Amino acid sequence: MTExxxxxxxGLLVRFVPAPGAHTVGACLRVSAGSAADPPRxxxxxxxTEHLRIAAALDDGSRLHLTGRTDNAETRFTVAALPxxxxxxxxxxxxxxxxxxxLDDSVLAAERQAVLLEMRAAAANPLLLLGPAVAEATVxxxxxxxxxxxxxxxxxxITLDDVEGFTAEHYRxxxxxxxxxxxPAHRKRLLDTVSAALKPSETPVASGDGEADRPPITLPSTVDGLSVLTLTxxxxxxxxxxAVRALAFAEGPIGTRTARAGHPTAGMTTVTDGKHEVTVLCWRDEKPDGGLRDALATAFAAIRRADPDVVESWHYAAVREFQELAFARVxxxxxxxxxxxxxPPSPGAHTMAGELRRxxxxxxxxxxxxxxxxxEEMP
Structure with a gap:
């Protein structure tokens, strides 16, 4: 656990993490507004807006490498630098x-092209569209x-007025x-710097619900025929x-049993909306012999029985998550x-079987x- x-x-919630002896500084900003708040724009x-906020925040000649990512419910910015x-x-x-x-129209045009380039790169991988589309059908x-x-x-x-309106409502x-x-010795000075740089909000924050009709997502023909499983x-x-991570990772009970049946997992992703997390797994089921459905049925039966290898998958996933988090915190x-x-959770052994079945x-x-x-009907 990070202390x-x-x-x-x-008005800004700040979490200061002491890093004694650190030779760099790291910082992240999470704004509680993402693509779901787009409408009525x-x-x-x-x-x-994520792109243009970066352009607006950086000074001319800045050496900082500031990156952003827009998800459904939030937008995150991260940066690491020298002390x-x-x-x-x-x-x-x-x-x-x-x-x-x-900002002016020339910056808007340049960042618009950057967004379109990122969208084309994402569209080149159909699985990046499949995950959100199936997750939305699930929830x-x-x-x-x-x-x-x-x-x-x-x-x-999108106009500058749209971006400025979105910023005024959500980037607060x-x-x-x-x-x-x-x-730790730098704490007070950094907090004072944050306070001096913040601009007080002048109007109440908007709800950011983004209410609008949401047209269905039409997937490319390259994903037709895929079999998909969701866990919510x-x-x-x-x-x-x-528990879901223990079931869904490649060495877990679902991935290993379908792979042994000749159907290795074609892709796996996790999609969130601020309230739910949906894990999406898919397979290219090109064999008409029902082998994939039989393998999935075998996996589900083993999970419901809490077979020893299924419970072990929880242990393995928990250890791997702990190692990844420990490495990230270096x-x-x-x-x-x-x-x-x-x-991260630290479940006791007595809860494992029930949580995996749930x-x-x-x-x-x-x-x-x-x-x-x-x-489709579950296997």
Whole structure:
């Protein structure tokens, strides 16, 4: 678990992570608005705003490498730098919250092209579209696929007024969380820098619900015929999420049994909407002999019986997660990123069998036909 001090600075929640002896500083800013908050503006506004906030926050000649990522329910910015740049790091992240250099149409045009380039790169991998589309079918109204709804026409219609409106509504101190990892002796100065850089909010925060009709996602023909399995869990159910990970990873009971039957997993992804987490697994089921369904049925039966190898998969997944988190926390940036995450669960052995059965109870089976996922009877 990452230890941190949590304080309010000019309306912004700040988590300061002490990193004694660190030779770098790491920081992350989470804004609680993503693609689901696009409407009533054009789809893609949150993503384009992410790009333009970076352009506005960086000083001319800045050496910082500031990156952003827009998801359905939130947008995250991360940066790591040398110790002598730590004041610039926190000042730059604070500037993301509605202040910074003025933007013009030339910057808008350049960042619009950058967004379109990222969208084309994502569209080149059909599985990146499949996951959100099936997740949204699994949780109707869950806004799981909003990151994929933008197209060239909608992005082309976004104006500076749209971006400025989105920024004013959502890029506000009370709608964000900043995590900073740095040597403990630098804490006060960094918090003072954040306070000096923040611009007070002048109007109440909007709901950011993004209410609008959401047209269905049509998948490319390359994913037709794929068999898909979804596992759904509440985002705040940390033990349930751990159980799903134990079931879904490649060496878990589902992946190993389908691979032995000649159907290795073609892809796996996790999609969230701020309330739910849906894990999506898919297989290219080109054999008409029913081998995949038989393998899945065998896996589900083993999970319900709590076979020893199934329970062992929980142990293995938990150890692997612990190792990955421990490795990530070696750097200040990893510490800052971990401060934004809930602590990993440490389930007792007596809960494992029941939690694994509960996780598989949420499973749903799908088949993609004519670019649309269709629910099928479970194996």
């Amino acid at each position: 941190y001090e949590e304080v309010q600075v000019a 054009p789809w893609g506004t949150a993503h384009l 002598e740049q730590e004041d610039e790091v926190v000042r730059t992240l604070a500037r993301l919250l509605g202040d910074g250099r003025p 109707p109204g869950g806004r799981m696929a909003d990151t994929t709804r933008a197209d060239q026409a909608s992005v082309g219609g 101190p009370e709608n964000a969380l900043l995590a900073v990892a740095a040597p 869990v509440a985002l705040d159910d940390h033990v349930g999420r751990s 750097s200040p940036l990893g510490l800052a990123q971990a401060a934004l995450l809930p602590p 996780a598989i109870g949420t499973a749903r089976s799908w088949r993609v036909r004519a670019g649309t996922p269709h629910a």
